Amino acid sequence: MCPYLKEFMPLLVVGSIALDTVQTPHGRVENVLGGSAVYFSYAANFFNHVRLVGVVGKDFPQEYKQILASKNVDISGLEVVEGKTFRWSGCYEGAMNAAQTLLTELNVFATFEPKIPHLFRDSKFIFLANGGPATQKSVLKQIHAPKLIVADTMNLWINEQRDELLDLMRQVDGLVLNEEEARLLTREMNLIKAGKQILKVGLKFVVIKKGEHGAMLVSPEGFFICPAYPTEHVKDPTGAGDSFAGGMMGYLAKTRDISHWNLKRALIYGTIVASFNVEDFSLNRFHQITLDDIEKRYKEFISMVSF
Amino acid sequence: MCPYLKEFMPLLVVGSIALDTVQTPHGRVENVLGGSAVYFSYAANFFNHVRLVGVVGKDFPQEYKQILASKNVDISGLEVVEGKTFRWSGCYEGAMNAAQTLLTELNVFATFEPKIPHLFRDSKFIFLANGGPATQKSVLKQIHAPKLIVADTMNLWINEQRDELLDLMRQVDGLVLNEEEARLLTREMNLIKAGKQILKVGLKFVVIKKGEHGAMLVSPEGFFICPAYPTEHVKDPTGAGDSFAGGMMGYLAKTRDISHWNLKRALIYGTIVASFNVEDFSLNRFHQITLDDIEKRYKEFISMVSF
Numbered sequence: 128m129c130p131y132l133k134e135f136m137p138l139l140v141v142g143s144i145a146l147d148t149v150q151t152p153h154g155r156v157e158n159v160l161g162g163s164a165v166y167f168s169y170a171a172n173f174f175n176h177v178r179l180v181g182v183v184g185k186d187f188p189q190e191y192k193q194i195l196a197s198k199n200v201d202i203s204g205l206e207v208v209e210g211k212t213f214r215w216s217g218c219y220e221g222a223m224n225a226a227q228t229l230l231t232e233l234n235v236f237a238t239f240e241p242k243i244p245h246l247f248r249d250s251k252f253i254f255l256a257n258g259g260p261a262t263q264k265s266v267l268k269q270i271h272a273p274k275l276i277v278a279d280t281m282n283l284w285i286n287e288q289r290d291e292l293l294d295l296m297r298q299v300d301g302l303v304l305n306e307e308e309a310r311l312l313t314r315e316m317n318l319i320k321a322g323k324q325i326l327k328v329g330l331k332f333v334v335i336k337k338g339e340h341g342a343m344l345v346s347p348e349g350f351f352i353c354p355a356y357p358t359e360h361v362k363d364p365t366g367a368g369d370s371f372a373g374g375m376m377g378y379l380a381k382t383r384d385i386s387h388w389n390l391k392r393a394l395i396y397g398t399i400v401a402s403f404n405v406e407d408f409s410l411n412r413f414h415q416i417t418l419d420d421i422e423k424r425y426k427e428f429i430s431m432v433s434f
Numbered sequence: 435m436c437p438y439l440k441e442f443m444p445l446l447v448v449g450s451i452a453l454d455t456v457q458t459p460h461g462r463v464e465n466v467l468g469g470s471a472v473y474f475s476y477a478a479n480f481f482n483h484v485r486l487v488g489v490v491g492k493d494f495p496q497e498y499k500q501i502l503a504s505k506n507v508d509i510s511g512l513e514v515v516e517g518k519t520f521r522w523s524g525c526y527e528g529a530m531n532a533a534q535t536l537l538t539e540l541n542v543f544a545t546f547e548p549k550i551p552h553l554f555r556d557s558k559f560i561f562l563a564n565g566g567p568a569t570q571k572s573v574l575k576q577i578h579a580p581k582l583i584v585a586d587t588m589n590l591w592i593n594e595q596r597d598e599l600l601d602l603m604r605q606v607d608g609l610v611l612n613e614e615e616a617r618l619l620t621r622e623m624n625l626i627k628a629g630k631q632i633l634k635v636g637l638k639f640v641v642i643k644k645g646e647h648g649a650m651l652v653s654p655e656g657f658f659i660c661p662a663y664p665t666e667h668v669k670d671p672t673g674a675g676d677s678f679a680g681g682m683m684g685y686l687a688k689t690r691d692i693s694h695w696n697l698k699r700a701l702i703y704g705t706i707v708a709s710f711n712v713e714d715f716s717l718n719r720f721h722q723i724t725l726d727d728i729e730k731r732y733k734e735f736i737s738m739v740s741f
Contacts (some may be wrong), residue, residue, distance in 0.1 A: 189514040222623040287738075314458075316529040319647075319664040340626075341661065350738045354648065354659040357626040371676035391741040418650065431657045 132409055136274070137178060137249065138380040139168040139240045140167045140373075142256025144181040144205070146158050148216040148230075149408060153362040158159040159409035160191045160211060162277065164254035166366035169202045169413045170373025170400045171254075173421055174381040178247045180204035184212040184235045190409050194321050194410075204244045206295075206423040210235040224338055226279050228388035254372060257281050259293040268387060275385050277301035277373060285311045293328060302373050309335045318343060319350065332390060334375070336368050344394055353394045354394075356402035356428050363408045367401045370413075374400030374421075435571075443581070444556065444573055447474045447680075448548045448573045449460060449563025451488040451512070455523040455537075456715060459670040465704035466716035467498045469520060469587065470563035475507045477680025477707045478561075481688040484685060485554045486627055487511035487573075491519040491542045499654065501717075511551045517542040531645055545592045550576040559687040561679060564588050567595050567602040574605055582692050584608040586679060592618045600635060607638040607692075610679050610733050616642045625650060628648040630640060641682070643675050655694040660701045663709035663735050670715045674708045676718075681707030681728075706731050 131162035162372030165402055178201045185207060194200050213236035226378045241262060243250075248271050255263040255278040263278055270276075273300045277409045278297040282291050285308060292312075296302060302325060306318055313321040318335055322345030324335045332346040337355075344351040375397030382389055449471030455464045475484045485508045492514060502509050520543035524533035544546075548569060550557075555578050562570040562585040570585055583606040591599050592615060599619075603609060611631060612627055614681040620628040625642055631651030632640045644662075651658040682704035689696055706728055715721045 168436060221616070248480065251445075308704055310529070317666055317668060319666045337647065340644065343664070350664060351741065352661040352739050354661050357650070357657060357659060359626045361624060378741060388741075395741065431659050 136175070136251045136380045136383050137247070138171055138175050138254070138376060139178045139180065139243070139247055139250035139270075140164045140171070140254045140256055140277075140376075141180040141238050141243075141263075142254075142258060142369075143213050144166060144183050144187070144371075145213040145215050145236075146187075147212070147365060147409065149218070149361050150362055151219040152221075153169055154408065156363075156408045158214075158279060160194060161215065161366060161409060163171050163366075163369045165195070165255060165410070166369035166404065167256055167373035167376070167408050168195070169198060170370040170397075170404065171377030171380070172200055173374070173400060173418050174377030174396070175252075177201065177377070178204060178250060180241050180243055182206040182208060182235050182239045182248065184208065184210040187212045192209070199350055204242075204247055206242065208296050217365065222339070223361055226365065235387065241266050241269075251275070252376055252391060253277070254376050255279065255295075255299070256369060256372070260291040264291075264295050264298065274383075275300050275379065277303060277372070277376060279303045279368075282311055284307055296325075296328045296330060301334065302330055303334045303338045303368075303375075305308050305338070309333075315412040319345070322350075331385075332387075334369060336396065338367070342371065342394055342398065343387065344390055346390065348389055351387075351394060352393045353391070353398055353434060355400055356424065357431070358402045361405045364405050365409075367405050370404035371397040371401040374398070395425065395428065398419070398429060443559070443690050444554070445478055445683060445729045446550070446554055446557040446577075447471045447478070447484050447558035447561045447563055448483045448487040448550075448570075449474060449586075449676075450520050450543055451490050451494070452520040452522050452543075453494075454672060455521070455692070456525070456670055456672050458526040458670050459528075459669075461715065463670075463715045463719055465521075467501060467643060468522065468673060468716060470676045471503070471674075472717070473711065474563055474677035474680035475502070476505060476717050477677040477685070477704075478684030479505050479507055480681070480725050481684030481728065482495065482559075482701070483669040484684070485557060487514060487548050487550055487554065488515045489546045490541050491515065494519045508554075511549075511554055513549065513674065514657060515542050522619070524672065524738040526671060529646070530668055532631070547676060548573050548576075552666060555626045558582070559683055560584070561683050562586065562602075562606070563676060563679070567591055567598040571598075571602050571605065580684065581633075581690075582607050584610060586610045587615060589615055589618055595623075600694075602633045603632075608641065608674075609637055609641065610641045610682075612645070612675060614644045616640075619710065624682060626652070637693075639694075639703065643678060645671070645674070648689075649678065649705065651697055651701055653697065658694075658698045658701065660698070660705055661739060663705055663731065664738070665709045665712055668712045671712045674712050677711035678708040678721060681705070692703065702732065702735065703728070706735060
């Protein structure tokens with residue numbers, strides 16, 4: 128048994144585990160550890176024990192499994208199946224605001240049917256990282272009494288499985304998506320209007336991520352605008368959104384408080400964790416820092432946005 | 435004599451006065467009152483008396499002159515010369531983040547040589563709205579003992595008159611520019627690095643405007659990140675940047691305090707004033723509001739960014 132289980136509110140993430148090949152103006156890395164659930168786990172882990180459910184192929188390097196397990200991530204929900212691990216390749220140019228996807232090979236992730244281990248079914252905080260809405264819904268059926276369920280999504284599902292996605296949205300508490308996705312989902316250009324419209328499905332809150340421009344929280348209790356931390360040394364933005372979600376959910380699980388007030392703080396922690404992530408390729412920067420570094424930058428950030 | 439002269443610190447703006455034709459998804463207006471100095475004056479005017487220096491052609495409608503004069507704008511520096519008034523035409527689509535310029539007819543503005551009336555030469559707060567750096571410098575020679583000089587610029591001057599612009603920057607206290615311009619000026623993609631680099635010329639502060647994503651203050655005393663007010667009803671973004679600068683400078687002139695702390699507040703007031711401006715075409719929205727409306731939204735904004 129993990130020693131944290133008593134201390135922390137269990138946080139479950141279901142999502143992709145990938146081998147990424149990324150090129151930015153600062154270099155190139157090949158087949159590095161990536162994927163939404165991985166970035167999320169690493170980020171959340173600074174605050175709270177994480178349970179990861181995902182799938183990899185037989186080609187998944189043993190060392191990556193060890194890297195995951197060495198963090199306080201419970202990988203007993205990691206399925207290893209015949210075939211190749213999900214691969215993604217992308218390139219960032221200029222201000223590195225958007226990735227140009229060069230290759231997406233879903234491989235074993237294409238037929239992923241998440242099986243939540245029995246010991247994980249009492250998880251209280253659930254993050255459904257980017258995946259098909261039907262797959263995301265199948266997770267919810269396996270969870271007993273969740274306290275907070277938050278889902279991510281992407282343009283593919285908005286375009287191709289809108290009804291399924293709307294149905295998922297009625298079953299979760301919060302939705303995290305980026306600004307283009309919010310516009311696509313609502314056909315509304317104005318982000319505040321888009322956020323309010325998304326909320327109407329019955330969500331408790333919506334978080335709209337704006338990349339280097341921060342994030343916005345929309346809930347029936349009001350708005351919160353959270354600027355991004357102005358990182359000077361952006362090397363690779365891959366995983367920034369998932370790191371943001373990880374920091375946010377990790378902080379929420381740790382504090383067990385999902386009030387509007389605490390959600391604001393969670394967004395700031397998400398912002399800070401993501402700001403570290405982009406300073407190096409893959410999870411490299413996360414390996415170098417501790418919660419102390421996060422708290423230090425959190426304070427610095429507060430001084431930058433206070434008046 | 436204006437009754438405000440004793441009460442307020444004189445604020446001078448030199449810049450363009452235009453007849454704008456604008457199309458957005460919310461409608462189209464033709465030959466409406468616009469121009470950097472006009473938007474600036476209207477915005478600053480909520481806080482402080484404004485002295486305007488600019489040029490128009492003989493075709494400039496008398497009613498527009500009256501509209502300007504009806505506000506607390508001293509237009510005794512408004513030159514009327516033979517020829518046509520500066521005309522700009524632009525179109526905004528989708529999220530209306532950037533104007534597509536359809537036409538720029540400099541007309542009488544092309545040969546504009548600002549003559550600062552003698553009564554204006556004691557102005558303490560000076561805003562050099564967008565214009566050629568040589569023209570901007572010619573204004574400075576005519577001012578006696580300024581307290582704060584802030585300049586705006588644009589891609590045209592950065593590309594074509596870089597040295598002249600750098601020379602201007604050495605003669606002013608603050609520079610206001612948008613993010614693309616900051617990147618172009620420094621050839622640095624990262625805005626924090628860009629801001630720091632611009633500062634090195636010897637400026638007291640740099641304000642980088644990020645449109646719907648807010649603004650950033652960079653000074654030797656630190657950074658301040660100011661998100662934009664999330665306006666739901668954007669009808670026409672024309673003049674948002676100049677309104678922002680007007681609100682900022684108006685507030686600074688009114689409070690006579692150019693400390694880092696007060697600059698932060700000035701950025702927020704600029705943000706709020708600009709958020710009203712974009713809610714209607716031309717200066718329409720400014721005609722409907724008072725300082726009370728600005729103060730009310732200021733408080734609302736504070737609650738959105740506080741945590």
